[in-house]
Amino acid sequence: MAAFGNNKGDGAEKNKPWTIGKRIKILAFGGATVVLLVGALASYAFYIIDGYSATVDEVYVNQWGTGTAMERAVRTADSHFRTYITYREKEEYEAAIERFSKINQELSEFQEYVKAYDLPALKSVLPELESGIPDYRENIDKYYEAAEGLNSSDNKTEVATSKAITALEEYINNPDAEYVQKVQSVKIDLMTNLRSVYQRMLYAGRTDKSGLKDWDTIENGYQNIAEDVGALANEVDQDTDRRDQLSKASDLINENISLIKEIRQANQVMMAQEQQALKVFESLMLDVITATEAAEQGTRDQVSLTSATADQYLWIILIVAGVSVIGAVIFGLFMERSIISVLKKVIFKLSGGAKQVDASAEQLSQSSQELAESSSEQAASLEETTSSLEEISSQLKQTDENSAEAETVMKEAKPLVEKGVDAMERMQGAMEDIRESSDETSKIINTIDDIAFQTNLLALNAAVEAARAGEAGKGFAVVAEEVRNLAQRSAEAAQNTSDLIESSQENSERGAKVAEEVSEYLQKIEDKVANVSTLVVEISAASKEQTNGVQEINSAMSEMDNVVQGNASVSEESASSAEELSSQAAELNNVVDELTALVGNVNEKTKNGSPQDSWTNDSNSVNSNGNNYNRGSHSANSNRSDESIKNQFQNQEFANDTELIPFDEHEDDFSSF
């Protein structure tokens, strides 16, 4: 959201619009980040709780278990001990003693815990345990010893009493014996006493001694018996054998009495020891329970700590999750709005496009109609053209004949021209001869002129000589003057002749030039004749080609006819294309509807554009146009309208593209969000 805020606020960022994919990515990344955060928090909480539970698991539960085991073991030992107290069976004692290995094992575990962990409660109770357990065992042992002593005394008493009874029976069995009755009663008393001892011994461990004869009565009983036997022995002292028998019994009974005392004392010791042992047991039990309770307390503490930590982190996670959910909802709402606004614009443009496609379809169908009309016009034109072609064909035949005639005429003209050229050449030769003879004449005239000049000089010299001669030379001077006149006249004549010859030379040269010109013209005429004949040949060939061309045009006309018919079918196809186009526009409209349904409410902008409302009517009109066309069309061709439609399409596409591309232009719409 912060990133979006930057984007919104910064104008320079407008060139980089957010694509929908980018927005969704940001949403996903944000969600993932929040989940990661919460997960990390939860993981941390679990780590801490794991530490607590590990402590519980490793320490307190074990301690508790150890304590419970020790308690059980001690109780078992106590139970065996008590059983032993009651029944004085050695197996019970051994079972009780056997428990102490277990108890010591548990104790050593306690010691290990105290060493390994910080357990103050256990540590404080441990010394008492360490002293109490051996103490308890010692007491049990002592009790055992006392009980064993009691047993042995009891056995001795029984033996002694049995012997005394045997002695009394021997006496009774003697046929000579006196006081058999009395001895018999003593014997019964003795047996009763022995039974009392049995009973007493049997219940020696019991605290409840009711119904039992106490040791004093037993002892008194034995003493009474001993007095009775002693009295009997004194009465029966005539016969030594019998007296001995009685005294022997008396001694045995006395021994019994001392034994009973011994038993009594042992029993008392035993009782005291029992009390001691029970006391020790109770204190030990207390200690064991204390240790167990310490473990229990530790466990409880840890559990409550765990619970507190769990609560704390649960709150934190709940708060973070709640904030994230609120943030996600807000961001999601914003995203939804921005994407929907974009989609709405797209829908609006798509609707516009559908409308334009529709309009274009209509235009296309109109064009198809025009195409059909122009096709029929073309067909008419084709017929006219065909008739014109026939005329051209007949004219071409005429041209062909004329050109052939011209060709023969030109062939006749050629030798005539050649003859003219030949005559001109000969005339030029004659001219040249005239010029040459004129030159010769001119030379002769020059010679005459020279002679006249020399003559003049001679005449002048003669005049000079004549002048020198004075009077004698006067006649000579006249002659010289005449000669000089002749010379001058001949010079003038030569000059005149020369002029004439020059003019004739000029004339002849002019004639030569004219002859040359005529010759050139003749030559040109010859060339032209040749040209004309080649042209005539070419015209002839061209007219033939034209004939071929006209035939080709004929075939082209038939092809054109085909093309026109093809155009008709094309116009039909274009009509069907227009229909298809309109159906595609409808499809497009459906897509727009789907998109609109997807987006939800389309705002007023789209409605105002009303591409959907106008759509159905337009499509109908297009369809009807297409049908009309199909009925009327046979041949048409109108590239111009096609192109115009194409251009229109391109323009529309281009315009739509440019409108669609700049996503950021509407960024301001978001800013209001």
Next chain:
Amino acid sequence: MSDTKVLGQEADSSSNVEVDGGKFLTFFLGEEEYAIEIMKVQEIIGLMKITPVPKMPGYIRGVLNLRGKIVPIMNLRTRFGLEEVENTDETCIIVIQHEGYLMGVLVDKVSEVVDISTSDIEEVPSVGAGEQSEYLSGIGKVDDSVKMIVEVHKVLFDVPEAVLNKS
């Protein structure tokens, strides 16, 4: 022109004019006609081969062999300060004899032998520079034309000795 004036002039100039009337050989330099006393003319010859001689004045074309005699040839146009022209068919050489020396004179065209009376010879008008008047001894009038009479000595033989020694 009145007779009195002509006579007056004649009287004035008679003392100054150096030449007497008589027969003159006339020739052309361009359009102008000059005249030389016929007694001083030895002969007239056509154009011959003129051999140029080094170290001669500009107006001496060279020398030619006239039947065994070496005759220096003067270009009278150059001497008179006129522009030079090409030789033509009518170009002639007039050989002048004066005080035992011979001198050929190259002229454009020889004209005729005319009689100029003394009365028809007039003094050279001293309008131009003195040298020009020195080259003419007078101006002869024949019909309507004017013939300038060349002062033979001054023009042809008042030349360096070396030139004259050639003849």
